[in-house]
Amino acid sequence: MFDIDKDIKKARTLPSEFYTDAKIFAASGEKIFARSWQLVGHTDSVEQLHPKTILPGMLNEPALLVRTQEGIRCISNVCTHRAMLLVEEPCSGDLIRCRYHGRRFSLDGRMLSMPEFDGVENFPSENDDLPEFPFAEMGGFLFAAVSPSVKFWEMTDDIAWLFDRPTTEGLRLTATREYEVNAHWALYCENYLEGFHIPYVHQGLNSVVNYGSYTTDLYKYASIQTGLDDNGDVAARYLFIFPNLMFNFYPWGISVNIVRPVAVDRTIVEFQTFVRDETLLEKGAGADLHTVEMEDEAVVENVQKGVRSRFYDRGRYSPTREQGTHHFHRMIADAMN
Numbered sequence: 001m002f003d004i005d006k007d008i009k010k011a012r013t014l015p016s017e018f019y020t021d022a023k024i025f026a027a028s029g030e031k032i033f034a035r036s037w038q039l040v041g042h043t044d045s046v047e048q049l050h051p052k053t054i055l056p057g058m059l060n061e062p063a064l065l066v067r068t069q070e071g072i073r074c075i076s077n078v079c080t081h082r083a084m085l086l087v088e089e090p091c092s093g094d095l096i097r098c099r100y101h102g103r104r105f106s107l108d109g110r111m112l113s114m115p116e117f118d119g120v121e122n123f124p125s126e127n128d129d130l131p132e133f134p135f136a137e138m139g140g141f142l143f144a145a146v147s148p149s150v151k152f153w154e155m156t157d158d159i160a161w162l163f164d165r166p167t168t169e170g171l172r173l174t175a176t177r178e179y180e181v182n183a184h185w186a187l188y189c190e191n192y193l194e195g196f197h198i199p200y201v202h203q204g205l206n207s208v209v210n211y212g213s214y215t216t217d218l219y220k221y222a223s224i225q226t227g228l229d230d231n232g233d234v235a236a237r238y239l240f241i242f243p244n245l246m247f248n249f250y251p252w253g254i255s256v257n258i259v260r261p262v263a264v265d266r267t268i269v270e271f272q273t274f275v276r277d278e279t280l281l282e283k284g285a286g287a288d289l290h291t292v293e294m295e296d297e298a299v300v301e302n303v304q305k306g307v308r309s310r311f312y313d314r315g316r317y318s319p320t321r322e323q324g325t326h327h328f329h330r331m332i333a334d335a336m337n
């Protein structure tokens with residue numbers, strides 16, 4: 001149904017109905033997001049029992065991060081009796097007890113006991129244990145999936161070098177912030193995926209990133225854009241992991257953006273700031289992220305109005321400046337078909 005030529009010089013962009021049709025939007029929940037890996041936290045900010053919702057607004061899957069001697073795991077946070085949410089606030093404990101009718105589970109999700117169930121046939125069975133999510137850690141960042149189309153290492157083995165020790169050591173989550181954008185989630189992502197617009201849209205950023213040196217490298221399920229400063233040093237690296245995760249590497253640390261679809265024309269973007277060296281915070285490409293965000297949102301919200309036009313359906317790509325956007329559209333088309 002969606003077809004993006006693999007030759008960028010021949011290809012046309014996604015048809016506008018992808019950004020405007022509520023049925024297609026709903027289908028992307030199962031076809032793209034339920035099969036994706038989602039960021040669910042960071043090792044340093046996870047309590048022993050830590051409830052999380054996997055991709056709120058789209059998947060809304062209640063999960064529970066559990067920290068044990070053997071490490072962190074991610075299990076369902078839904079009681080197997082009658083679906084009460086088990087843990088509502090971060091806490092600690094040796095077992096999990098449902099506060100609805102007292103069913104108890106071990107920290108690895110095994111059902112331990114249930115009051116008033118004598119004589120119940122085929123009970124307990126493995127259906128009474130809490131399912132475990134596919135789960136992975138990279139550089140301290142924690143990822144979980146509902147039914148992933150690929151294994152985590154398969155998705156990230158070609159970009160994992162970005163998360164090696166010196167880069168991810170000593171990161172502290174210092175701030176979180178949410179932006180609400182009146183546009184389709186993919187419009188927000190595809191804007192992020194090209195630096196083409198920087199000289200036009202981001203005057204301030206343009207003065208610290210040398211546009212001529214801006215490069216895009218494509219990976220299996222990711223892309224990395226690199227901007228150099230006038231001395232030829234890396235000013236910023238922008239990593240995108242399909243379908244909705246952005247890791248922005250700056251001299252001071254990492255700014256993480258999670259793009260959360262809410263409706264066909266509404267998106268929440270969660271910013272998480274992980275600082276390693278705060279003396280560098282006000283310098284270079286990672287200095288004024290709020291201004292850059294406002295400039296991007298204004299453009300993306302206008303595009304949402306534009307894709308509704310009867311006169312617009314599909315566009316074309318710049319072969320030198322829009323490889324990331326083309327690659328992103330190809331992955332969307334693959335997942336949706």
Ligand code: FES
Pocket residue numbers: 079080081082083084098099100101102103
């Ligand atoms: S719903 Fe958990 S014990 Fe009944």
Ligand SMILES: [Fe+2]
Pocket residue numbers: 191192197198201202292296
């Ligand atoms: Fe931008």
